[in-house]
Structure formats: C-alpha cells, structure tokens
Amino acid sequence: MFKEMNDLFQWAWLIPFLPFLSFLLIALVTKRSKRLSSTISILAILTSFGLSIAIGLGVIQSGSQIVENPVLTTVNWLSIGGLHIDFGTLIDPMSAMMLFVVTLVASMVQIYSIGYMHGDPGFSRYYAFQSLFAASMLGMVLATNLLQLFIFWELVGLCSYLLIGFWFFKVSAREAAKKAFITTRVGDFGLLLGILFLYNTFGTLDFYGPGSLSVQMATSFHDFALIGGVSYLTIMAILVFIGPVGKSGQFPLHVWLPDAMEGPTPVSALIHAATMVVAGVYLVARMFFLFDNASPFALQLVAGMGAFTAIFAATIAIAQDDIKRILAYSTLSQLGYMMFALGVGSLTASMFHLMTHAFFKALMFLGAGSVIHALHHKQNIWDMGGLWKKMPITGTTFFIGVLAIAGIPPFAGFFSKDEILLAAYHGHPIIFAVGLFTAFLTAFYMSRLFFVAFMGEEKPENHPHESPWVMTLPLIILAFFSVVGGWVALPEHNFGYFVHYGEFHHESINWMIATISIIAGVLGIGLAYITYVTRAIKAENVVARFPGVYKLLKNKYYIDEIYLWFIHKVMDGIVAKVLYWFDLYIVDGIVNGLAALTRGSGRALRRTTTGQMQTYALVFFVAIVVIYLVFALGEGQLSALNPAAMLGGVK
The missing domain is CATH 1.20.120 (Four Helix Bundle (Hemerythrin (Met), subunit A))
Known part of the structure; x- marks a missing residue:
C-alpha cells in the first residue's frame, strides 16, 4: 500500500x-x-x-x-x-x-x-x-530545503505586491503595495542571514534525509559554542524567526497587513487565509526542530511575540470601523495565536488552527466582499445595517464565520482554539491568560461587526441585493468547512496525522479549559449584543468616558506615526545629517585630498616634461656638471664648504 x-x-x-x-x-x-x-x-x-x-x-x-x-x-x-x-x-x-x-x-x-x-x-x-x-x-x-523554500517565499512576496497594488491608479494602493514589500524585506533579510549561517554551520539546507538539518541538530546541538552566553544555534533560530515576523505580521513588522486591504477583497481573503501571512507560521513549523534544539529562549521569544501580537491586534480591532480592517486586525491576532502555540511547543495546535482559521477567515473576507459589492464599495460598518434580510446567504454564512472565530462549539474554531489554550495552560499561565482574554475580545469585536452591519438599523439610501451564485457558492462551501473543519479533532477521526517529531500527537478535549473558553466567547458575544443591539450599554457613553483610550486604539497605538516620525526626524533628519557631514568632510575630504595631492604633483612634474629638446639638453648638462663636481672635488673638499667647518668646528 x-x-x-x-x-x-x-x-x-x-x-x-x-x-x-x-x-x-x-x-x-x-x-x-x-x-x-x-x-x-x-x-x-x-x-x-x-x-x-x-x-x-x-x-x-x-x-x-x-x-x-x-x-x-x-x-x-x-x-x-x-x-x-x-x-x-x-x-x-x-x-x-x-x-x-x-x-x-x-x-x-x-x-x-x-x-x-x-x-x-x-x-x-x-x-x-x-x-x-x-x-x-x-x-x-x-x-x-530552505533554499527552495526561500525562492518561493520571495515569489509569494512579489505576488502580494502585485495584487495589493493591483489598482495601481490609486495612490493608496500603490503606497500599500510598497509598504508591504519593503516591510517584509526587513524580515527577509534576517531570514537570509539565518539561512547562510545554517549552511555555513551544517553544510546542508535539507529538512529531512541523511545528513539533513534535522538529523544533525538532533545529534550534535550540544556541541555548539556560546557567543556572549547565547547558543550559536539560538542566534540562527532568532534570525530565521525574523522572516516570519515580517511575513506573518508579528509586532513590530505588522504595519503592512492592514494597509494590504487596498487590494481587491478576494486578494485579501487569499493573503489572510491561505498564502502570504500563513507562510511565516508554516516556516516556523517546518523548522521547529531548530527552535526546539536551540536554547529555551528561542521558543520563549516565539511565544512572547505571538502572545503580544494576539492581544495587541485584538485591542485595536475593537475600535475600527472599516469592515476589512477589522478582519485584518483579526488576522493579526489569530496569527499571534498560531505563533504562541508554536512557542509553547505545540506544533499540532498551531497547524490545526492555521487550517480552521483558513476556512472561516476566507469565508468572512469573501462575505465582506459580497457586502462591499452590494453596497457599491462602502466599507464603513456604520454605513451598513439590516443586511441580513436583504442578503440572507451572505448574512448566514458570515454569522457562521463569526461563531467559528469566537470559539463556539461545534464550529471549527472551537476545537483549534481549545487545543492552543490547553497547550498554553500546561506551564505557561501568563500566555494562557493572554490567550483567554484575546478570545473574549475576538468574540466581542467580531460580533460587533456582525450586529452593526447585518442587524443594525437599515439605511434607506442603500439598496443591497444578494450576490450572484458564483460569489455565494464559495461562501456556502467555506461555511460548511467552518462548521465541520474542527471535527477531525474528535478521537474517532485520529487527528494524530498532524505530527510532532514523528509521533502522533493530539490531546483529547479538556472540558474544563473548553468550558472556560466557551464562557469567554459567549461573554464577548453577549457584551456586543447588549452594546450594539439592545443598547443597554451605549458605546458612545463608553467612548466619552474613556476618550484617550478610544483615541489610542482608533489610531492603532500610533505605531505608523512613530515609524514615520523616526524615518523623517531620525533617519532623514539627524542620522542623514551626520552621514552627510561624514561623507562631505571625511569621505570626500580623503578622496578630494588625494585628488589635490595628485593634481599638485602633476602640476610640478609637468614642468619637467615640456617636450622641448633644448630644455632636456640643459637638464642633462646640469646633471653632468653636478656629477662631475661630486667626483672631482671629493667629499673632503666639499665638506670644507660646510659652514660649521668654516667656523673652525665651533658648535
């Protein structure tokens, strides 16, 4: 067989x-x-x-x-x-x-x-x-091997640039494409350094097979020298991880991902669900043997970065109004989930959530595209309302996606999120708490989006209609997988085909953790319902009470502004001036000084090469006379001409 x-x-x-x-x-x-x-x-x-x-x-x-x-x-x-x-x-x-x-x-x-x-x-x-x-x-x-992966990794980045900037006649699309390309290049430089160091150390870039990276690391990782108290293998792991930080939008290289919404909405679905952003998670999973054999710091860094990104992006999402940007920050948060699952040592949980997330995130992005298509490219959720009645297929499938990402059983997200929280629960209490609170926030902001856009007050100026079958059929198929995609975790389906170091690895559902996770999701949905449907809590009152916090979240913690300030004031300002003066007086000074020396010596020497025979004859005659005097008068008589000798040796 x-x-x-x-x-x-x-x-x-x-x-x-x-x-x-x-x-x-x-x-x-x-x-x-x-x-x-x-x-x-x-x-x-x-x-x-x-x-x-x-x-x-x-x-x-x-x-x-x-x-x-x-x-x-x-x-x-x-x-x-x-x-x-x-x-x-x-x-x-x-x-x-x-x-x-x-x-x-x-x-x-x-x-x-x-x-x-x-x-x-x-x-x-x-x-x-x-x-x-x-x-x-x-x-x-x-x-x-890593080289083959890196070639396709760069092609993925190129394609994202082409598709984010697909409508290149829009300034915002062009700028978003450049931002994505340049930001991810920062991460790719670190990855390339890591690849070079790995090849220099092991002489191979193969993942598996005789003499491969996984085999060598499993047998000789303890032989690596320390550099400043840090394992050389750990340094290589960190360099490799910089690539996924950029590609999978982890803090602080996350800034390109929300702007990627400038491309067509189906592109956003593909980037956020199955290609660009999950490439980084997949790389860390494929190279997990590197992180596992390095010092504990490598995995701690992955876990910490992932957990911070998860809650960081979730808090931003609760204050956004653009339907696609809410989904974008949701993706950032879920990618953080996948990363900290890897960081706490559960390859299974991370890959499981990558799979289920692909189903319901693609579903919700395409659902958002259906809404945008029906409303003639309106994207602000407050310009929507009452869409469920006019767009029943889009509304129902989108709601399935919301329940899946909120971790409500029996939808796909419940099983994968439970797996991650269970992995964090064993020995990582802070990360577990962050993951649980992020689950609550996720349920809240995704329900907020749904209640405002699909159940809010209908806008008379809108005339929405259900999308054609070529758009609704993919929604139905993805909704199906968003429901049943997590059932592979049930014991009878032997989810062990997701592997962890050559062994079947899957823990059965821990109902204590699952119950806590469900409660967090239900509380998030309930808070959104009483805030935006029954309005027992008025959102505008909360904003008025905490205007500073709302402004901070609305402006995404001003990370983009900080970067722009740093670029304009520091890189283009202080640093540029220092480099300018260094170039002007040191680099140019040395170069110009050598040029001046060459020019002066040439000016002096050119007088000896006039091209006139009489000049050369005169020089030749003077030289002969000097040589004759030296040999004819002798050293003793020449020394008599010395002023000291004339004074009788008086010093």
Missing part, C-alpha cells in the same frame, strides 16, 4: 506546476480573452485541488509510515564544487494539510472573483497574478 502511495506522491510537482502554467498561458497567450483566462486559471487550481485531495487521502492511508519516513522526491538543481543543491517535493502530513488548505481557498477565491471582478479592465491580469500566487505558495509548501 505504501509503495502505491509513493507512486502517487511522485506527481506532487504537478500541484504548483499547473497554476504556474496557467500564469504563463494567460500572460503570454490569452490575456485578451477575459473568459478564457479565468477558465484556464480556475481549471488549473481545481485540478491541483483534486490532486491535493488524492495526496491527502494517500497520507492518511499510509498512516505512521509516512510520519516516520516523509516522502522526498528530488532532482539535482545545482552542483558546483562542494555545493550540491536538490529541488523537489516533500510529502508528509503537514505539507499534505497545507496543500489541501491552499488549493481549497485559492479555488474558492478564483471562482468568487468571476463575480467580484466582473467588468474590471485588468481581469486577465488579475487571474494571471492569482495563478502565480497560488503556484508560489504551493511550491513553498512542497520545498525540500
């Missing part, structure tokens, strides 16, 4: 190749035909989705064999001297899950986009970028 599955796994390369082929076809052949371009793109990603399902079923049937022996299919890509690099595909339970999630969400987004992007002049270009985006993420998931 395993051999038969092995034959199937050899074809995994087709999963990223088909979307990439569709990108080439659209860009080079069919871009003039909108319908043909979208058809090619959708057929390619649906075929990849079918292959992903087949591989996922094969992984399940393979059982513990593939857990202990991931299937590697490689070809040599580069051999120069001692440098030998293979490219290929890696199939294990984690990559199989990611293939399913990415292809499912990408398929739903592309089908949905037929309606949302209808009539856009860049329709074919949009589908070309969508195909390249999916291909890049799928290539990253299947990577067998």
